[in-house]
């Protein structure tokens with residue numbers, strides 16, 4: 001089968017299509033004929049990594065496709081359209097997924113749309129509700145509001161909890177998209193001090209929850225933006241991972257709960273439980289278009305390098321998809 005690997009750790013030019021044997025499913029996996037894959041920041045990190053690309057040479061963590069081979073323990077039959085997170089190996093004509101983690105694609109969605117769901121919607125669902133404990137009518141600050149995870153999180157916070165959503169993003173286009181998805185207050189972090197804007201929008205109270213993809217460069221402003229007893233879920237470090245001169249006093253006085261997480265290293269049971277709960281809570285909302293996968297661009301399989309470069313230029317609003 002055709003598959004994409006990084007020849008050497010490095011830039012997008014290192015990506016190449018190569019021939020690999022098709023994977024063979026064990027008794028708990030489904031073999032999927034891949035129709036579309038999502039591009040993720042993690043793929044970029046793995047492409048650059050000296051060690052990861054040797055462990056799992058075929059890149060990619062999410063797929064949408066059709067079941068080519070099922071197993072006797074699964075209630076998902078051959079021919080079913082499925083989407084989900086895979087443990088590497090998505091950038092290929094065939095991929096394996098543990099059957100209890102595969103999600104049946106709602107009928108109204110194409111493969112490209114389905115490939116835009118697993119990584120960003122599951123991350124957003126897990127961080128908003130399992131880790132962030134977002135409650136009805138609370139206020140959440142979602143950074144990178146035009147990102148894949150950001151566009152998913154805005155919709156989930158709004159549609160599942162009726163939350164008040166404040167976002168930050170770096171372009172007017174991204175702010176406008178966030179507004180159409182349900183954000184009520186949108187801040188251009190390049191032009192405005194977001195902490196001051198957040199305090200103004202919340203009558204100086206601050207927000208109940210922050211989804212933070214940025215990390216170090218937002219540390220001070222995040223502290224200032226949180227309410228007393230606020231929760232802060234760290235999901236990414238796009239703005240750096242080392243904070244100089246941390247004062248812990250404000251964390252204590254505001255009784256802030258700070259949690260970090262990475263979805264990919266979580267174990268199989270966790271991912272299966274997350275996928276099962278997510279699809280139970282959301283498939284109706286995808287069917288009636290209350291939730292929508294947000295796709296910026298669809299590239300062809302032989303354009304994977306361009307797809308990676310596009311992500312690294314921070315141009316995308318929502319997901320970058322590659323179709324096979």
Ligand SMILES: NC(=O)c1ccc[n+]([C@@H]2O[C@H](COP(=O)([O-])OP(=O)(O)OC[C@H]3O[C@@H](n4cnc5c(N)ncnc54)[C@H](OP(=O)(O)O)[C@@H]3O)[C@@H](O)[C@H]2O)c1
Nearest residue numbers: 041144147148149169170213235236238239261262263314
């Ligand atoms: N922890 C987990 O389990 C998990 C899972 C999935 C993703 N993630 C992380 O979540 C983040 C978002 O992923 P994604 O795929 O949704 O990303 P994406 O679609 O590529 O969007 C990222 C956006 O973040 C903004 N950004 C980049 N650098 C920034 C900086 N220094 N300061 C402020 N904003 C910056 C840019 O938009 P602007 O134009 O607004 O600047 C960029 O387009 C990534 O860090 C990713 O690694 C974590």
